[in-house]
Amino acid sequence: MATKNAAEKMPKEVTEQVSERVSGKASGKAPEKSSRKTSEKTTHTVTLVEAVNLALRRALTDHPEVVILGEDVGTNGGVFRATEGLKRDFGFKRVLDTPLAESLIAGMAVGMATQGMRPVAEIQFMGFIFAAVEHMVCHAARMRNRTRGRLHCPLVIRAPFGGGIHAPEHHSESTEALFAHIPGLRVVIPSSPTRAYGLLLSAIQDPDPVLFLEPKRIYRMVRQEVEDDGQGLPLDVCFTLRQGEHITLVSWGAMIHETMLAAKQLAAEDGIEAEVIDVASISPLDMDTIIRSVEKTGRCVIIQEAARSGGIGSEISARLGEDALMYLQAPVQRVTGYDTPMPYSKNEGLYMPCVEDIIGTVKKVMEDV
Amino acid sequence: MRYFKLPDLGEGLQEAEIVEWHIKPGDTVKEDQIILSVETAKAIVDLPSPQSGKVLELFGAPGDQVHVGEPLLEYADAGEDDKGTVVGEVKSGSKEVEVEQFIIGSPDASAGKKLDGGDDRRVMATPLIKALARRLDVDLAQVAGSGRQGLITAEDVERAAKVSHDFGDAFTLKGVRRVMAKNMALAHSQVVSVTIHDDVDIHAWEKGEDPTMRLVRAIAFACKAEPNLNAWFDGKNLSLRPIARVDLGIAVDTPDGLFVPVLRDIAERTPADLRKGLDNLREAVKTRKIPPQEMTGATITLSNFGTIAGRYSNPVIMPPMVTILGAGKIRSEAVAVGDKVEVHRMLPLSLSFDHRACSGGEAARFLGAVMTDMSKK
Numbered sequence: 062m063a064t065k066n067a068a069e070k071m072p073k074e075v076t077e078q079v080s081e082r083v084s085g086k087a088s089g090k091a092p093e094k095s096s097r098k099t100s101e102k103t104t105h106t107v108t109l110v111e112a113v114n115l116a117l118r119r120a121l122t123d124h125p126e127v128v129i130l131g132e133d134v135g136t137n138g139g140v141f142r143a144t145e146g147l148k149r150d151f152g153f154k155r156v157l158d159t160p161l162a163e164s165l166i167a168g169m170a171v172g173m174a175t176q177g178m179r180p181v182a183e184i185q186f187m188g189f190i191f192a193a194v195e196h197m198v199c200h201a202a203r204m205r206n207r208t209r210g211r212l213h214c215p216l217v218i219r220a221p222f223g224g225g226i227h228a229p230e231h232h233s234e235s236t237e238a239l240f241a242h243i244p245g246l247r248v249v250i251p252s253s254p255t256r257a258y259g260l261l262l263s264a265i266q267d268p269d270p271v272l273f274l275e276p277k278r279i280y281r282m283v284r285q286e287v288e289d290d291g292q293g294l295p296l297d298v299c300f301t302l303r304q305g306e307h308i309t310l311v312s313w314g315a316m317i318h319e320t321m322l323a324a325k326q327l328a329a330e331d332g333i334e335a336e337v338i339d340v341a342s343i344s345p346l347d348m349d350t351i352i353r354s355v356e357k358t359g360r361c362v363i364i365q366e367a368a369r370s371g372g373i374g375s376e377i378s379a380r381l382g383e384d385a386l387m388y389l390q391a392p393v394q395r396v397t398g399y400d401t402p403m404p405y406s407k408n409e410g411l412y413m414p415c416v417e418d419i420i421g422t423v424k425k426v427m428e429d430v
Numbered sequence: 431m432r433y434f435k436l437p438d439l440g441e442g443l444q445e446a447e448i449v450e451w452h453i454k455p456g457d458t459v460k461e462d463q464i465i466l467s468v469e470t471a472k473a474i475v476d477l478p479s480p481q482s483g484k485v486l487e488l489f490g491a492p493g494d495q496v497h498v499g500e501p502l503l504e505y506a507d508a509g510e511d512d513k514g515t516v517v518g519e520v521k522s523g524s525k526e527v528e529v530e531q532f533i534i535g536s537p538d539a540s541a542g543k544k545l546d547g548g549d550d551r552r553v554m555a556t557p558l559i560k561a562l563a564r565r566l567d568v569d570l571a572q573v574a575g576s577g578r579q580g581l582i583t584a585e586d587v588e589r590a591a592k593v594s595h596d597f598g599d600a601f602t603l604k605g606v607r608r609v610m611a612k613n614m615a616l617a618h619s620q621v622v623s624v625t626i627h628d629d630v631d632i633h634a635w636e637k638g639e640d641p642t643m644r645l646v647r648a649i650a651f652a653c654k655a656e657p658n659l660n661a662w663f664d665g666k667n668l669s670l671r672p673i674a675r676v677d678l679g680i681a682v683d684t685p686d687g688l689f690v691p692v693l694r695d696i697a698e699r700t701p702a703d704l705r706k707g708l709d710n711l712r713e714a715v716k717t718r719k720i721p722p723q724e725m726t727g728a729t730i731t732l733s734n735f736g737t738i739a740g741r742y743s744n745p746v747i748m749p750p751m752v753t754i755l756g757a758g759k760i761r762s763e764a765v766a767v768g769d770k771v772e773v774h775r776m777l778p779l780s781l782s783f784d785h786r787a788c789s790g791g792e793a794a795r796f797l798g799a800v801m802t803d804m805s806k807k
Contacts, residue, residue, distance in 0.1 A: 300532045
C-alpha cells in the first residue's frame with residue numbers, strides 16, 4: 062500500500078500518528094492507547110506552555126470526564142500550541158473546536174461541569190474573556206452557593222494573559238484582579254513549567270471553578286525538567302522561591318522573572334538578601350506565608366504587571382497594614398504598571414515594570430529605618 | 431520549522447498523491463523553491479519550501495497518498511518546532527534547562543508564632559509610638575509592651591521616659607555580660623542543683639601556698655575518686671558521659687563580666703606546668719586576648735570567689751557540666767585539737783552538683799576527697 066511505504070520512512074513518532082489515522086481509530090480508541098503510554102512516570106524537559114500541554118494530556122488520560130474546548134484548540138493545537146496533539150490523541154469528542162464565541166464556550170463549560178464532566182475551556186486571550194464573564198460570575202462562581210451544595214461547577218478556564226510580546230490591542234492586559242474579586246472563583250497563575258504542570262492538574266481536580274491564567278510572555282522562556290507523575294501542587298498557597306532576611310518581594314506570573322533577576326542582582330551588588338514569594342493563587346490569597354516572611358524581614362515590595370489601582374498588590378498591601386503593621390520597618394511599596402490602557406507593540410517597554418524599577422524601589426525601602 | 435507538512439490545498443481536499451520530488455535528501459533548498467508536485471482530485475500543484483535549509487529526509491515516494499497535516503520533509507538543524515499562529519512574538523529562552531527549587535508556603539514554619547518572648551523579640555509598636563519614643567528619647571527595645579500581644583502603648587513609652595528622667599537610663603547588656611545573663615537563666619531553668627557546704631582545715635599548708643593551685647590539685651584528686659562528677663550530662667536524652675581527662679573551667683571576675691577560661695588536663699600535668707598555665711590564662715583574660723576555644727570544653731568548674739569576699743555560696747552549674755566547686759575566703763578559727771583549742775586557718779567550700787546526674791552520696795564523697803587532699807601538707 063502506498064501509505065504504508067510512506068510510513069516506513071518516517072520517524073517513529075510520526076509513524077504512530079499516521080498509522081492511527083490511517084487505521085481510523087484515532088478518535089474513539091486513542092485514549093486507551095495514550096493511557097498505556099503516559100500513565101507511567103516520565104520526566105520531560107519542557108517550557109511552561111509544554112508543561113500545560115503535559116498536564117492536559119495527563120488529565121485527559123487519567124480522567125475520562127475531562128473535556129477540552131475552545132477556539133482552535135483541536136485541529137490547530139491552540140494559537141500557542143498549548144493543546145497540540147490532544148485532538149489527534151484523544152479524539153474530537155474530548156477536544157472540541159468551538160466557534161469564535163466566548164459566551165458559548167463558558168456557558169457550555171458551566172453546563173458540562175454541573176452535570177458531571179470536568180471541562181477545561183480555553184479563552185484564546187484574556188482580553189476576549191469578557192463575553193464569558195456573565196457565565197463565570199453569575200453562574201459558575203455561585204453554583205454551589207445558589208443550589209445549596211446540590212450542584213457544583215468543577216470547570217477550569219485557561220487564558221493566556223499579560224504583555225511583553227508586542228501584540229495588538231486586547232492581547233496584553235493583566236486584569237486578574239477583576240476575577241480575584243469574585244467570591245467562589247479561584248484564580249491561579251503559574252510562573253514556571255513545574256508549577257504550571259502541578260497547579261493546572263490541581264485546578265482540574267478542584268471541585269469548584271478555577272480561572273487559570275497563563276503568563277504568555279514566559280511561555281517559552283525557560284525549560285525545566287518536569288516529572289509527569291500526575292501529582293498536583295496545592296492551590297491557595299504561596300511558593301517561596303528564594304529565601305532572604307532583608308526584604309520580602311512578592312509577585313506572580315511573568316513578573317516573577319524580573320523579580321528573581323532583581324533579587325539576584327541585589328544580593329550580588331548590594332548584599333541585600335531578598336525573600337521572593339510567588340503568590341501563584343491570587344484568590345484565595347495565602348497571606349500567612351507573606352506575613353511570616355514580612356515578620357522576618359520587616360520590609361516588603363510587591364511587583365505586579367497589572368495597572369496600579371485596585372490590584373492584587375493593593376490587597377496584599379492592605380492586609381499587611383491590617384495584620385503586620387507592627388513588624389514593618391518601612392511602608393510597603395508597589396512596583397506596577399500604569400493606570401492606562403496597555404500600550405501597543407513597541408511602547409510596551411514604557412509600561413512594563415523592569416528589573417531597574419524593582420531594584421530602585423527596594424533600595425528606597427531599605428533606606429527607611 | 432522542523433517538518434514540512436502537507437498544507438491545506440483548499441476546496442476541502444484532504445489528500446493528495448505525490449507526483450514528483452524536485453529535491454533529494456541532503457539538498458539545500460531556498461525559501462519558495464519548488465520542492466515537490468502533488469496531484470489532488472482537481473489538479474497538479476507545485477509546493478514551495480516554506481523556509482530555507484538543508485533537507486534531512488523525504489517522507490513518501492511518487493505514487494504515495496498523503497493527508498493534510500502529514501509530514502513530507504524534515505529539515506536539518508531546524509531546532510524549534512512551530513510555535514503556533516501567534517499574535518505577537520513569544521520569545522524563546524536559552525536552551526539550558528533551569529533547575530528550580532522552591533518551598534510550598536513559608537520556609538520557616540515556626541515564624542508564625544508571634545512574640546514567643548525569645549531574645550530576638552521585635553519591637554512591637556505602631557509608627558506613631560515609634561515617633562513618640564524618638565521624641566522622648568526612649569529605647570523601645572527596653573520597654574515591655576502592655577497592649578494586645580505585647581504591643582507597646584503610648585502610656586508604656588511615657589512611663590519609660592519618666593523612669594529614665596527620675597532614675598537615669600538603664601543599659602542593654604552586651605557582650606560577656608549578655609552571655610552571662612543568658613547562660614545563668616539557662617542553667618537555672620535546667621539543672622536540679624544541690625549544694626553541700628563544709629570547711630577544710632588547711633593548717634598543714636606551708637607558708638605562701640597558692641589556694642587556687644591547691645584547689646586545682648584537690649579537684650583532680652577528687653575526680654579520680656568519684657569520676658561521675660567530672661562529666662557531661664544530656665538532660666534531653668538522659669545520658670551521662672563521664673570524662674577521663676579533667677579540664678577545669680576557672681571562673682575569673684573582670685569589669686566586663688564573668689569569664690571562665692579552661693585549664694586543660696589538670697590531673698596529668700606537673701604543678702609547675704599548671705602554675706604557668708594558670709598565670710597565662712589570667713593574663714589572657716585580663717588583656718582580653720583569650721581565644722574563644724580556650725573558654726569551651728570544660729568538664730568541671732572552680733569558682734574561687736574567696737579571693738574577694740564571702741564564705742559560702744550556691745555556685746551555678748553550667749550544663750552540660752554537673753559539678754562546680756566554690757571556695758570562700760580563708761579565715762582563722764578556733765578549732766578543737768584533741769583536748770586543746772588551737773587557731774587554724776579554715777577554707778570554706780561549697781560544692782554544687784546536678785542531682786539529675788549524680789547522687790548525694792557521690793557528691794559527698796567527692797567533697798570528702800577534695801577536703802582530704804586540701805588538708806594534706
